[in-house]
Amino acid sequence: MKPHLLLIDALNLIRRIYAVDANQTHHSDEQMLKASCARVAHACKKLLQSSNATHAIAVFDGDKSWRYHFYKDYKHSRAPMPQTLKNALVDFKHAIEQTGIVVFEPINDEADDIIATLADKAATNQINSTIVSTDKGFLPFLNTHICVYDYFKKSYLDQHSIKERFGVEQAKLVDFWALAGDKTNDVPGVKGIGTKSAQQIVNNYKTIDDAIGDDSLAIGIQKKLVEQKNMYVISKQLVTLRTDIQLGFSLKQLRLN
Known part of the structure; x- marks a missing residue:
């Protein structure tokens, strides 16, 4: 079987699923988090099946990356992660690992740089990869070996959509x-x-x-x-x-x- 690398932008996936579940006010926090973890695991299983991946990794963000030191106002206005979610990240990581996907959390680097590095190295070795993220920063990497998939829109991004957008x-x-x-x-x-x-x-x-x-x-x-x-x-x-x-x-x- 030809190798195919699945690269999941973990927090990008988790935060969007969590945001939907957090609005279900009839659930307690415990119930809501349990449901979110299950939905994240389900999403990972679907991604493994649809991509026919032979290798997979879900990458989290490390602490302050080089960008924060390089430019002090980087992401300064972004709302912090909800504390309820932050406290439960270990449960989300475990849920992902249960699907067989390796979880990686760097010390300082951002997930985007890790994913870009992995996709680029794979492409250099003629290995195809699928990046799962809604982050536009991956779009410059689209080529014959690298595709970007939006799990929530259930669509692959292409060069035509770049020009259009x-x-x-x-x-x-x-x-x-x-x-x-x-x-x-x-x-x-x-x-x-x-x-x-x-x-x-x-x-x-x-x-x-x-x-x-x-x-x-x-x-x-x-x-x-x-x-x-x-x-x-x-x-x-x-x-x-x-x-x-x-x-x-x-x-x-x-x-x-």
Whole structure:
């Protein structure tokens, strides 16, 4: 059987399932958490079946990653995890492990960087992988060996949907986010450059320097790019997922029984 790696963005899956169950007010916290754990386990089993995975891992976030040290306002406005959920994470991890999927929680790294590293290494070795997440940050990695699946919409994301959603080609996504910013993660972008201006710049120029050097570009936009180029550079680093994380384990250790 040809190897296939299933990569689950664990908190992305858990938090969305938990949010639905937490709204069922007729349940006690204990009942609600038990139901959530069961639904997460059920989701994992369905994903194993639908992907025909031979190897699988569910990755959690470690503590403050390098991004928090690199840019102090990274994710500063994001609501903290509900304490009830935080206290029950060990139960969710156990529920996932019961399905045969390896659970990994790094010390400091974000799940996104771990998953990107694993997918990239697998692709380099001609191994296909499925990333399960609603996080748009994985979209630049879509290729013949890497697909991204939205469990809640029951759909695979493709390059056509990227163009339709963001107005730019896949190869331009990182530059687009670096210019327009990403409010979800408090990535600043270039102040004064909105979605339309960012689309215009990345669709018409190979690099930001090319845009700055084009006299036909609006003076106001040129000025913003020149004055805030450092914020563009910072933002680009924040939205670029790393593929060089030292993992400490091999693909063999993720094989399903």
